[in-house]
Each structure stands twice: as C-alpha cells, then as structure tokens.
Amino acid sequence: MTMEIEPNLLADVGRRLRALRADQDLTLEQLARLTGISAPALSLIETGKRDARLTTLAKIAAALRVPVMALLADHADDASTGDDAPAEGYDLGDYL
Amino acid sequence: MTMEIEPNLLADVGRRLRALRADQDLTLEQLARLTGISAPALSLIETGKRDARLTTLAKIAAALRVPVMALLADHADDASTGDDAPAEGYDLGDYL
DNA sequence: AGCTGGTTTATCTTTCTCGGTAAAATAGTG
DNA sequence: CACTATTTTACCGAGAAAGATAAACCAGCT
Numbered sequence: 001m002t003m004e005i006e007p008n009l010l011a012d013v014g015r016r017l018r019a020l021r022a023d024q025d026l027t028l029e030q031l032a033r034l035t036g037i038s039a040p041a042l043s044l045i046e047t048g049k050r051d052a053r054l055t056t057l058a059k060i061a062a063a064l065r066v067p068v069m070a071l072l073a074d075h076a077d078d079a080s081t082g083d084d085a086p087a088e089g090y091d092l093g094d095y096l
Numbered sequence: 097m098t099m100e101i102e103p104n105l106l107a108d109v110g111r112r113l114r115a116l117r118a119d120q121d122l123t124l125e126q127l128a129r130l131t132g133i134s135a136p137a138l139s140l141i142e143t144g145k146r147d148a149r150l151t152t153l154a155k156i157a158a159a160l161r162v163p164v165m166a167l168l169a170d171h172a173d174d175a176s177t178g179d180d181a182p183a184e185g186y187d188l189g190d191y192l
Numbered sequence: 193a194g195c196t197g198g199t200t201t202a203t204c205t206t207t208c209t210c211g212g213t214a215a216a217a218t219a220g221t222g
Numbered sequence: 223c224a225c226t227a228t229t230t231t232a233c234c235g236a237g238a239a240a241g242a243t244a245a246a247c248c249a250g251c252t
Binding site for chain 1: 105106109147148149150151153154163164165168169
Binding site: 123124125139140142143149 | 197198199200201202208209
C-alpha cells in the first residue's frame with residue numbers, strides 16, 4: 001500500500017514522450033546525448049517505470065523543443081471529476 | 097558545468113504552488129496532511145529549493161484540485177522564443 | 193516582553209533517481 | 223539463420239528527494 005496516486009500518470013507521460021521522440025525520429029541514444037540523460041534512464045521514463053524529477057522532464061522537453069506541459073497535456077484530473085480515490089476522498093473540511 | 101537548465105523552473109513552479117495554496121487559505125501543515133508530503137518538504141518545493149518528482153507534484157496538484165499542468169503553466173519555453181540557453185544551443189543536426 | 197501560528201532551516205534515515213556499464217530482449221534486414 | 227540496430231533490463235555507486243523531528247525565524251497580537 002505504498003500508494004501510487006495514479007499509475008497512469010507516469011505511463012501517460014512516458015507514452016507522450018515516446019510519441020514526441022518518434023515524431024523527430026530520434027533514438028534513445030540521440031536523445032540521451034541531447035539531454036545528458038542516459039538512454040536506459042530515458043527508457044525507464046518512457047515506459048512509465050521511473051518517477052522523473054521536474055528538471056529531468058524539463059531537460060527532455062527542451063531537447064524535444066516542446067513546453068514542459070506538453071508532456072502532461074490534458075491530464076486534467078482536477079479531482080472533482082472523480083478520477084481516483086473512490087474510498088479515499090480527502091475532504092478538505094475535515095482539516096479546516 | 098552541471099548546468100541547471102533554468103533555475104527559474106523550480107522557483108517558478110514553487111511560486112505558482114504557493115499562490116494556489118494561498119487561494120485556498122491552506123497552511124503548509126494542512127496541505128501536508130492532504131498530500132502526505134511533509135510541511136518542510138512542501139516548503140522546500142515552494143521556495144524552489146527542491147527538484148520534486150512528478151508524482152510529488154501530482155499529489156500536490158490533486159490536493160489543490162488543479163491539473164498538474166497548472167503548476168507548469170505557460171512555462172512555454174519552446175526554445176524558439178529564446179528564453180534560455182543563449183550559448184547552449186544543441187543543434188540536433190550534429191547528432192543526426 | 194511573551195506568546196502563538198506559520199514558515200524556514202537543519203539533521204538524520206530511507207528510498208529512489210540517475211549515469212555508467214553490460215547484458216538480455218526485441219525488432220528489422222540480408 | 224546470422225547480423226545489426228534499438229530498446230529493455232539488471233547491477234552498481236553517488237547524489238538527491240522525502241518523511242520525521244526539532245530548532246530557528248518571522249510575522250501578528252494581547
């Protein structure tokens with residue numbers, strides 16, 4: 001029960017990342033050189049197995065010449081739509 | 097020459113984070129309870145001193161009921177606007 | 193001044209990222 | 223089938239994130 005917010009997030013960002021890289025016909029090694037991030041690390045991120053740091057995502061986004069938010073795109077969880085926590089539900093009111 | 101992409105990124109996200117939290121009149125401790133992230137950790141993130149992981153930002157965004165991209169908002173670097181790297185310029189062509 | 197609430201800083205431990213390297217998979221091609 | 227390119231997985235070591243806690247600041251207020 002380590003609690004992973006949404007296992008989709010990482011996989012989602014990874015998917016998007018891979019798509020963007022494919023668009024520019026870059027291999028992991030090429031992107032690795034561009035970003036300074038090793039190809040294995042990039043692979044883990046793209047496959048949603050690694051929880052990258054913000055600056056790491058920023059480096060990748062910069063190399064791909066897209067804004068960082070392009071990686072998160074329309075991940076409009078907004079929490080009120082009820083995407084997660086069916087039984088969790090923080091309530092705000094409970095803490096105020 | 098470890099090169100920190102843009103020292104602004106973290107400070108920027110932190111600033112945005114703090115604004116969102118203020119909007120809901122939440123203290124660091126309250127947000128800490130909501131997110132499961134300790135108040136000191138939140139403080140470091142908000143002051144731009146910590147390079148948070150993606151899921152960490154996602155937890156905070158969820159607690160604040162905003163999409164994750166709201167934290168990165170209009171950080172449209174896009175590299176063509178020329179916000180950063182005056183002397184960096186990876187060239188893509190060099191690696192292809 | 194003393195207090196109180198909020199934020200920051202510091203220290204410590206655990207966990208994880210990240211680069212490096214090397215070894216397996218997984219294509220794709222002759 | 224062999225050969226090559228690309229990706230994935232596995233291990234290692236260094237560094238950093240994140241939780242906990244405690245202490246230091248910094249308001250505001252009686």
